Amino acid sequence: MATITTTKAPPSAPDTPGWVRWVNDHRKWLFAAPAMTFVAALLVFPLAWTGYLSLTDAEGSVRAESEFVGVQNYLDVFSDTARFWPAVGRTVTFTVVALLFEVVLGMAIALLLWRPFKGQRWVRVAILMPLVATPVAVGMMWRLIFDPNIGMANQILGWVGIGPQPWLAGQHTALPTTIFIDVWQWTPMVTLILLAGLTSLSDEPQEAARIDGATTWQRFRHVTLPLLMPTLTVAILLRGIDALKTFDILYATKGRGGGSFHEVETLNVYAYGLSFDYNEYGVSSTVLILFFLIIIGAMWALTARRKEAKR
Amino acid sequence: MKPRPAYRVFRVVALAFVVLSLLAPLLWMIAASFKTNVDIYDPGKALAFSPTMGNYAKVLQQANYVEFIVNSLWVAFAATVASLILGLPAAYSMSRFNMRKSALVVLMARVIPGVSLLVPWYYVFSNLKMVGGFGVLILSHMFVALPLVVYIMMGYFDSLPEELEEAGLVDGLTHIGAFRRIMLPLSVPGIATAGILSFIFSWNNFMFALVLSDADTKTLPVAIFDFVGYASIDWGGLMAAATVVTLPIMVIALFVQKYVVSGLTAGATKG
Numbered sequence: 046m047a048t049i050t051t052t053k054a055p056p057s058a059p060d061t062p063g064w065v066r067w068v069n070d071h072r073k074w075l076f077a078a079p080a081m082t083f084v085a086a087l088l089v090f091p092l093a094w095t096g097y098l099s100l101t102d103a104e105g106s107v108r109a110e111s112e113f114v115g116v117q118n119y120l121d122v123f124s125d126t127a128r129f130w131p132a133v134g135r136t137v138t139f140t141v142v143a144l145l146f147e148v149v150l151g152m153a154i155a156l157l158l159w160r161p162f163k164g165q166r167w168v169r170v171a172i173l174m175p176l177v178a179t180p181v182a183v184g185m186m187w188r189l190i191f192d193p194n195i196g197m198a199n200q201i202l203g204w205v206g207i208g209p210q211p212w213l214a215g216q217h218t219a220l221p222t223t224i225f226i227d228v229w230q231w232t233p234m235v236t237l238i239l240l241a242g243l244t245s246l247s248d249e250p251q252e253a254a255r256i257d258g259a260t261t262w263q264r265f266r267h268v269t270l271p272l273l274m275p276t277l278t279v280a281i282l283l284r285g286i287d288a289l290k291t292f293d294i295l296y297a298t299k300g301r302g303g304g305s306f307h308e309v310e311t312l313n314v315y316a317y318g319l320s321f322d323y324n325e326y327g328v329s330s331t332v333l334i335l336f337f338l339i340i341i342g343a344m345w346a347l348t349a350r351r352k353e354a355k356r
Numbered sequence: 357m358k359p360r361p362a363y364r365v366f367r368v369v370a371l372a373f374v375v376l377s378l379l380a381p382l383l384w385m386i387a388a389s390f391k392t393n394v395d396i397y398d399p400g401k402a403l404a405f406s407p408t409m410g411n412y413a414k415v416l417q418q419a420n421y422v423e424f425i426v427n428s429l430w431v432a433f434a435a436t437v438a439s440l441i442l443g444l445p446a447a448y449s450m451s452r453f454n455m456r457k458s459a460l461v462v463l464m465a466r467v468i469p470g471v472s473l474l475v476p477w478y479y480v481f482s483n484l485k486m487v488g489g490f491g492v493l494i495l496s497h498m499f500v501a502l503p504l505v506v507y508i509m510m511g512y513f514d515s516l517p518e519e520l521e522e523a524g525l526v527d528g529l530t531h532i533g534a535f536r537r538i539m540l541p542l543s544v545p546g547i548a549t550a551g552i553l554s555f556i557f558s559w560n561n562f563m564f565a566l567v568l569s570d571a572d573t574k575t576l577p578v579a580i581f582d583f584v585g586y587a588s589i590d591w592g593g594l595m596a597a598a599t600v601v602t603l604p605i606m607v608i609a610l611f612v613q614k615y616v617v618s619g620l621t622a623g624a625t626k627g
């Protein structure tokens with residue numbers, strides 16, 4: 046458990062009432078308790094309940110009687126090649142591809158912004174804008190831009206002689222388009238984190254490498270990147286978790302069920318639909334538990350790598 | 357060392373492209389919000405159009421957006437204040453007494469998919485007759501804001517030297533007095549960061565309000581969908597609604613840029 050740093054407190058004045066002393070002596074838990082209780086009440090108990098529901102055939106109404114069915118839901122879900130496994134595939138594709146672009150682009154932009162120059166402040170402001178924009182509004186905005194008939198995207202393609210694309214409306218182009226939207230909105234996040242990491246690096250290793258005659262690429266590959274690795278892992282971790290859970294832009298651009306062919310139905314969208322469109326609480330809880338395990342697994346893999354990188 | 361001129365030219369061109377790609381879509385949205393639907397459908401009127409306030413009139417009057425703006429403000433404000441009240445002492449304790457495991461529990465709230473909590477929440481809160489009310493919305497948004505406050509403020513308290521507090525103790529303050537009169541005043545920049553971030557995340561939150569609000573309590577991100585019909589979309593109205601939702605938060609971020617950036621990158625460089 047946590048180690049307690051004991052600060053030598055001077056003996057309280059003799060006229061201090063007992064309860065004040067008690068409150069001060071127990072401040073560690075008194076301070077932490079309200080927040081911990083709040084989170085526990087809204088997190089631990091509902092999560093346990095979701096775990097229980099995943100073992101029942103609960104459906105229809107949350108108040109309806111349900112029966113314990115053991116691992117039946119899990120067996121059903123695992124053999125569900127129509128909705129579950131495609132949703133897993135889309136979730137992984139969405140996250141991996143979006144993260145890849147966000148990390149590469151985010152790193153490139155961070156390197157461009159690293160050394161101070163005139164007007165840097167304004168670039169930083171521009172970078173912040175997508176990041177704070179409301180995701181649902183962002184989804185609607187791109188819905189107009191990517192509209193196959195009146196959207197600006199096809200206009201621009203037309204100027205360079207490329208035919209119109211269906212974008213969000215196409216069965217195979219919808220997922221890549223939503224990935225593009227995610228990259229547009231969240232690359233700045235990676236940039237800001239990496240930029241914070243870059244500015245905290247000391248100049249000396251850079252200088253030493255320069256004196257040794259290292260090229261720009263060599264300095265990036267062998268000096269900057271290794272030093273930046275811990276920050277990069279944090280960026281991937283934070284962004285990866287959020288990318289796995291993406292909901293708002295998918296719902297805003299494609300609506301319920303990820304579109305009529307479930308083109309962008311990720312695990313989160315699928316579980317939402319099962320819960321609130323079909324009221325299949327048992328099955329949706331099963332999907333959610335599996336989804337949660339995937340997230341924890343991904344986090345665990347990354348933090349394990351991080352610890353290894355530190356060694 | 358000064359960068360080479362070739363690199364400087366490349367940097368200007370590359371960054372101009374980045375800025376354009378990030379801002380152009382937002383400006384396009386704002387421009388469309390001032391167009392009639394006829395103009396939106398006409399590519400020739402992409403930039404040369406006669407602006408109209410019609411969409412905003414529709415959004416603010418017919419679609420009741422004034423009410424939803426008030427809802428969003430109230431929920432985000434209440435969730436932020438409540439999260440600060442619960443989160444500041446907790447973050448302090450977790451930082452001072454190195455309660456990393458407890459902190460992990462709070463941070464789990466950031467990791468877990470919201471849908472997995474919504475079914476139990478919905479059940480419990482509908483039994484308490486709270487679904488559709490502001491209380492449950494504020495509680496659910498606190499669930500987003502509180503972990504942020506704890507995360508940001510733990511880092512901030514970590515950075516404050518313990519000696520300052522001890523000096524207060526020597527001067528006869530109790531521990532709680534030292535927290536209140538020394539640590540909190542010193543943490544104002546951190547509190548501002550945590551508060552602003554909480555407000556933004558609560559304002560932007562969509563999923564919780566989608567399930568837990570009703571026609572009278574819905575927040576702006578949910579209200580946007582009023583402009584998306586099954587058969588057709590009122591693009592002008594939709595873009596005006598999207599602008600009403602997102603422009604205020606962008607303007608706020610513009611003014612408190614430094615805090616937003618430090619909040620978003622909090623803890624990232626500690627390794």
